Amino acid sequence: MPFKTKLTRLLSVDHPIVLAPMGGVSGAALAKAVSTAGGLGLIGASYGNREWMTAELAGMESFQKPWGIGLVMFTVIKQMELLHLALSYRPHVVALSFGDPAPFIGPIKDAGAKVAVQVHDLDQARTALSCGVDLLIVQGCEAGGHSAGRSSFPLIPAVRDSVGESIPIIAAGGVGDGRGLSAALALGADGVMMGTRFAVTSESLFSGKVKAHLVAAQAKHTVRTRAFDIVRGIDWPLGYSGRVIANKFSDAWIGREAELQTCRDEVGVVYQRAVEQDDLDFRAVWAGEIVDLIHDVRPASQVVKETIAEAEKASLAVSKFIITE
Ligand SMILES: Cc1cc2nc3c(=O)[nH]c(=O)nc-3n(C[C@H](O)[C@H](O)[C@H](O)COP(=O)(O)O)c2cc1C
Numbered sequence: 001m002p003f004k005t006k007l008t009r010l011l012s013v014d015h016p017i018v019l020a021p022m023g024g025v026s027g028a029a030l031a032k033a034v035s036t037a038g039g040l041g042l043i044g045a046s047y048g049n050r051e052w053m054t055a056e057l058a059g060m061e062s063f064q065k066p067w068g069i070g071l072v073m074f075t076v077i078k079q080m081e082l083l084h085l086a087l088s089y090r091p092h093v094v095a096l097s098f099g100d101p102a103p104f105i106g107p108i109k110d111a112g113a114k115v116a117v118q119v120h121d122l123d124q125a126r127t128a129l130s131c132g133v134d135l136l137i138v139q140g141c142e143a144g145g146h147s148a149g150r151s152s153f154p155l156i157p158a159v160r161d162s163v164g165e166s167i168p169i170i171a172a173g174g175v176g177d178g179r180g181l182s183a184a185l186a187l188g189a190d191g192v193m194m195g196t197r198f199a200v201t202s203e204s205l206f207s208g209k210v211k212a213h214l215v216a217a218q219a220k221h222t223v224r225t226r227a228f229d230i231v232r233g234i235d236w237p238l239g240y241s242g243r244v245i246a247n248k249f250s251d252a253w254i255g256r257e258a259e260l261q262t263c264r265d266e267v268g269v270v271y272q273r274a275v276e277q278d279d280l281d282f283r284a285v286w287a288g289e290i291v292d293l294i295h296d297v298r299p300a301s302q303v304v305k306e307t308i309a310e311a312e313k314a315s316l317a318v319s320k321f322i323i324t325e
Helices: 006-011 029-036 051-058 079-085 102-110 124-131 154-164 178-187 208-216 229-234 250-255 257-261 264-276 289-293 300-320
Strands: 015-021 039-046 066-074 093-097 114-119 133-138 145-147 169-174 191-194 222-225 241-245
Touching: 015 029, 015 039, 015 264, 029 039, 029 051, 029 066, 029 300, 039 051, 051 079, 066 079, 079 093, 079 102, 093 102, 093 133, 102 114, 114 124, 124 133, 133 154, 154 169, 154 178, 169 178, 178 191, 178 300, 222 250, 229 241, 229 250, 229 257, 229 264, 250 257, 257 264
Parallel strands: 015 191, 039 066, 066 093, 093 114, 114 133, 133 169, 169 191
Antiparallel strands: 145 241, 222 241
């Protein structure tokens, strides 16, 4: 039983599975692998780095399946030429997160792409809808990387009730396999965005060392913090923090963020050197609670295929729990 939803119809894809636009992790190889497998691959351009974007977007030239790109709004708004660079490669979808979508909608629609906006509460969902977005990404705080305070289970149906039936909703955060896909559809979503699971695939740009670290990690090892944003000098809006695998750096600075702010320049130099060496004691390895469900590194196509097969099984399994007499 294939899962045909408003999402698959709007995007002309086979499966309601979207690759999260993970900064520096979702490059051309991973995006193409997910799209080729029938989902929607999104390049993770994140805060916007021209050199990185140009290299990865070049990999999408002449790619025939639907694909897209994700941008973080509060940084890209200061360098809108990067939006135009992305649009010049003719993505089918631009996924916007963290910021005000209004200034982005016109240029994206003029370029013929669909606009997806990630939201974290009901107010943001209504605002995005009033801006004329094509898709909503509803993100819960189980997610890897940055999120706000609400968890997916109550948030997805509340957004669905609030925005009505016609707009496709993509559930992000806490989906690691087909059981999560099946549950998200039951809650009122039309598909899922998976980040942490795809970060641990053969095509992800994470190093082998980081992937092995994530295979060994558990949800109890994750923490939410702004310490890595402070040390990187990224001025995140209030209300957001990033879920990451705890390490010596987070152990040292969680609870001492104000102090970190004052010595950011010197700690930042040490931090940057550690990142270049892929030092797991220092560098941020963003990961969500579904890390408990990851036991190996697999090709992205296998993740897509098995997620669909498991979702079919999970949907059938639900009926077994229903007592009819
Ligand atoms: C390694 C990693 C990097 C991420 N980077 C970004 C990013 O640059 N921009 C963004 O909007 N979201 C980013 N996210 C969040 C994802 O877009 C998505 O919301 C999240 O991964 C979904 O939850 P899951 O990890 O439980 O699948 C990142 C997530 C991970 C795991």
